[in-house]
Amino acid sequence: MVDAVRLLQLVINGAAAGCIYGLIALGFVLIYKATEMINFAQGDIMMLGGFFAFSLIAHFGLNYWVGALLAVVITAAFGFALDALILRRVIGQPQFAVVMLTLGLGFIFRAAAGITWGYDSVGFETPFTNRTVKLGGLVLGADNLSIIVGTVLLCGILYLFFSRTRLGVAMQASSQNQLAAYYMGIPVRTVFSMIWAISSGVAAVAAILLAPVSMIDVNMGFLGIKAFAAAVLGGFGSIPGALVGGVIVGISEQMAGYYLPTGFQDVTANVVLLGTLVLRPQGLFSDVLRKRV
Amino acid sequence: MRTLFRTSYKQDLRLWRHRGDLLWYGLLGVVLLLIPATLGEFYVGEMGGVFIFAIAGVGLMMLTGYTGLVNLGHAAFLGIGAYTNAILLHAGVPFIVTLPAAGLMAALAGVAIGIPTLRMSGLYLAIATLAFGAIVGTVLQKWDSVTGGFDGFAVPTPTIFGWPIEGATGVYYLSLAVLVFVLWVSANVLRTPLGRAMVAIRDSEISAQSMGINLALYKTVAFAISAGMAGLAGALFAHYVRFLAPDSFDVLLSIQFVTIVFVGGLGSLHGAIFGALFVRLLPQAIAIVRDDLPFGIGRMPGLEPSLFGLILVLCILFEPSGIYGRWLKIKRWFQEYPLHRRAAKRRQKTYARSERLR
Numbered sequence: 001m002v003d004a005v006r007l008l009q010l011v012i013n014g015a016a017a018g019c020i021y022g023l024i025a026l027g028f029v030l031i032y033k034a035t036e037m038i039n040f041a042q043g044d045i046m047m048l049g050g051f052f053a054f055s056l057i058a059h060f061g062l063n064y065w066v067g068a069l070l071a072v073v074i075t076a077a078f079g080f081a082l083d084a085l086i087l088r089r090v091i092g093q094p095q096f097a098v099v100m101l102t103l104g105l106g107f108i109f110r111a112a113a114g115i116t117w118g119y120d121s122v123g124f125e126t127p128f129t130n131r132t133v134k135l136g137g138l139v140l141g142a143d144n145l146s147i148i149v150g151t152v153l154l155c156g157i158l159y160l161f162f163s164r165t166r167l168g169v170a171m172q173a174s175s176q177n178q179l180a181a182y183y184m185g186i187p188v189r190t191v192f193s194m195i196w197a198i199s200s201g202v203a204a205v206a207a208i209l210l211a212p213v214s215m216i217d218v219n220m221g222f223l224g225i226k227a228f229a230a231a232v233l234g235g236f237g238s239i240p241g242a243l244v245g246g247v248i249v250g251i252s253e254q255m256a257g258y259y260l261p262t263g264f265q266d267v268t269a270n271v272v273l274l275g276t277l278v279l280r281p282q283g284l285f286s287d288v289l290r291k292r293v
Numbered sequence: 294m295r296t297l298f299r300t301s302y303k304q305d306l307r308l309w310r311h312r313g314d315l316l317w318y319g320l321l322g323v324v325l326l327l328i329p330a331t332l333g334e335f336y337v338g339e340m341g342g343v344f345i346f347a348i349a350g351v352g353l354m355m356l357t358g359y360t361g362l363v364n365l366g367h368a369a370f371l372g373i374g375a376y377t378n379a380i381l382l383h384a385g386v387p388f389i390v391t392l393p394a395a396g397l398m399a400a401l402a403g404v405a406i407g408i409p410t411l412r413m414s415g416l417y418l419a420i421a422t423l424a425f426g427a428i429v430g431t432v433l434q435k436w437d438s439v440t441g442g443f444d445g446f447a448v449p450t451p452t453i454f455g456w457p458i459e460g461a462t463g464v465y466y467l468s469l470a471v472l473v474f475v476l477w478v479s480a481n482v483l484r485t486p487l488g489r490a491m492v493a494i495r496d497s498e499i500s501a502q503s504m505g506i507n508l509a510l511y512k513t514v515a516f517a518i519s520a521g522m523a524g525l526a527g528a529l530f531a532h533y534v535r536f537l538a539p540d541s542f543d544v545l546l547s548i549q550f551v552t553i554v555f556v557g558g559l560g561s562l563h564g565a566i567f568g569a570l571f572v573r574l575l576p577q578a579i580a581i582v583r584d585d586l587p588f589g590i591g592r593m594p595g596l597e598p599s600l601f602g603l604i605l606v607l608c609i610l611f612e613p614s615g616i617y618g619r620w621l622k623i624k625r626w627f628q629e630y631p632l633h634r635r636a637a638k639r640r641q642k643t644y645a646r647s648e649r650l651r
Contacts, residue, residue, distance in 0.1 A: 038416045089610055096363050099419050100555050101609045103548060107602025225427065228420045263435035270424040277421045278409040
């Protein structure tokens, strides 16, 4: 009985961590699907989102919900500007250039955040901090639960957005075939910038959901590396895949931390990533496509 | 402007293009040999660091610049080489054996990561090598019965035929010798069928394959060469720092190597050297001007990485051919002086090749 409760606890903790990975991975996937770019600065954009929320809530004393919403909007606007001003210029260059560009941008963001907010970890009071929810015999942290519920809600909203709104459908069209979308009168460039905005907004949501569990600091962007495992596991082109991949990575990490010797928890995500790439490079959720000349 | 007329195959096979090259490289060699006699210990040490980074940079250039394969885990090979060298030296193996052994061990690791990643390209390869680098970094930290973990690992002083290699000067000359060797190997490899195949793979995998190039073989060989050179650099790095700490071979170091290749100029051995100079000397330059900067900019803690990031970004946006490409353009401007035309240097418009498989 004790073991079963322990196991469930691990699964819930893992799922919560996994939701965060999944949300970051979702950002990768959205951008990759649309522009075939990979944003190595996604983790750092999440860090910026966290700091925006910290400034608004802890510094300016805004209500948690208002502050969080504003932080998401600001981060999304930041993402839009980032694409419109910088990343749009490297379309057509080799992909590796984009990888390096976003890595470089990540460095700049990290340094800028360090200069603005300092290098110490910060946190802010949320409605979920240090609360527990009793579910039968199970005691769960409200923080972990809020992450899972928040992720599910966000995914629902994104699903409705992409399937029901004109803009969402236009985004799908542009990522499926740019040229055809362009011919149909969709302003593809603006749409791409909006996709960057959405993915940055999602990253900010991830940071805000993460705030009750861990502190916000300049180096939290390194979570992004683990999120790669989630995205790859899910097939890198699949939005539900990214989330499921994130949850799998999160749970296996918790399991490895509990059942395996120390040190294994740190490499779990990377081992899962390499394993997936070697054994099933197309990921769990993607159709098999062959290369044609 | 000098125009080369080739009149024999021998001329085509020479490593230098014309006598001017020989003269300038000879002068450079003399200057480099005299540096320890004229400059202070500190600068000699720094130059030794530049050489070591240049060796690893040449290795990465062979892989990224000439074969078109991305590697974000180059520091892992450096770490493998460094620890192999240090552990073997500690066990009493002579340095003349441990140095090649370090290269060999890293090359084996290169094959080990090269084979499973054969099917990957572009982004997937970048992510896979990033993960590989992170795994090796963690293993070096946690496997403390072998690597000493966070306590570090003291590196014994190497001797070659009874001569101890000590201090900054010893490391300087040793690294210089290895760098010249590595450059000689690379320049020769690039003129063989192997090198031609690598460049063909970089330019188009599909057409290389249809010309009968064995993609799997050549990609693995490219990984092995690149990793082997990084292993040599790692062995020298061990003597450069004298005390190995596992966290010095992390993702940030890998990114520094990629910066070397990118800022120096993709697809040229000169680029690797220029890039290494840039990456190693920029922190020194910052340290020198730190106190003279206005508004306390010099004392901001994140100055160095942000400058790296900024230069990387500017380089990709405005000069994708790197420092060496810019140098070639400046040289041509002088050569053509009154007849210089802007349009001759205009960047060709490039189009992304989609990786979507349909």
